[in-house]
Amino acid sequence: MVKELVASSRSFRSFDESKVFTAKELETLVDTARFSSSAANRQPLKYKICVDKAEVEKLLSLTKWAGFLPDLNLPPEGHHPTAFIVICHDTSVCPETKYSAVDVGIAAQTIMLAACEGGYGGCMIGAFDPDAVSDALRLSLKYRPVLLLALGIPDEMVFITEIGKDGDTKYFRDKMGIHYVPKRSLESVLID
Numbered sequence: 001m002v003k004e005l006v007a008s009s010r011s012f013r014s015f016d017e018s019k020v021f022t023a024k025e026l027e028t029l030v031d032t033a034r035f036s037s038s039a040a041n042r043q044p045l046k047y048k049i050c051v052d053k054a055e056v057e058k059l060l061s062l063t064k065w066a067g068f069l070p071d072l073n074l075p076p077e078g079h080h081p082t083a084f085i086v087i088c089h090d091t092s093v094c095p096e097t098k099y100s101a102v103d104v105g106i107a108a109q110t111i112m113l114a115a116c117e118g119g120y121g122g123c124m125i126g127a128f129d130p131d132a133v134s135d136a137l138r139l140s141l142k143y144r145p146v147l148l149l150a151l152g153i154p155d156e157m158v159f160i161t162e163i164g165k166d167g168d169t170k171y172f173r174d175k176m177g178i179h180y181v182p183k184r185s186l187e188s189v190l191i192d
């Protein structure tokens with residue numbers, strides 16, 4: 001069921017580091033994403049797969065996680081993601097437009113759903129400096145990093161919850177460290 005897959009595919013910020021990916025494993029995720037819809041079918045997105053530990057740690061150091069939980073240092077030491085897929089816009093295919101961001105979202109969600117189906121999980125990361133990522137990976141200037149997908153085997157619990165009366169959509173954690181993600185109700189997202 002697509003609905004169940006989407007509901008299971010949460011943002012995870014703690015991982016079992018004993019699971020190391022091969023580039024081939026992650027290629028299967030990209031192989032699924034490449035069938036995604038694309039504005040004018042231009043398909044400007046290219047993907048850099050990173051599984052080397054030093055490279056993953058370097059990328060991790062360039063990212064910011066869980067801005068609503070500033071007291072927590074996520075992902076925790078010893079629970080880092082073990083791979084990244086860097087979604088890049090290939091400017092030699094076409095310039096970035098408002099539609100390329102839509103392509104990125106579709107591709108990112110497709111990869112995260114495929115990862116979830118395969119027993120992995122992760123977190124989309126938009127909080128990074130594209131130039132720093134480009135330098136770290138020695139990417140050609142034509143590739144503009146637009147979204148990072150941190151991946152691994154999640155070792156934390158994340159649940160969807162209802163939004164309270166105060167209407168606050170911020171995610172939060174309880175004393176046990178369980179992460180809750182408030183989602184708007186069906187009624188509240190339907191326009192009369």
Ligand SMILES: Cc1cc2nc3c(=O)[nH]c(=O)nc-3n(C[C@H](O)[C@H](O)[C@H](O)COP(=O)(O)O)c2cc1C
Nearest residue numbers: 009010011064065066067123124125126127171181
């Ligand atoms: C485009 C995009 C960028 C995001 N960037 C970050 C980020 O930089 N750091 C982070 O910890 N989470 C990031 N997230 C994850 C969101 O915080 C997360 O989707 C949100 O809290 C809802 O949780 P859920 O994905 O489990 O539904 C990003 C999500 C999206 C869609």
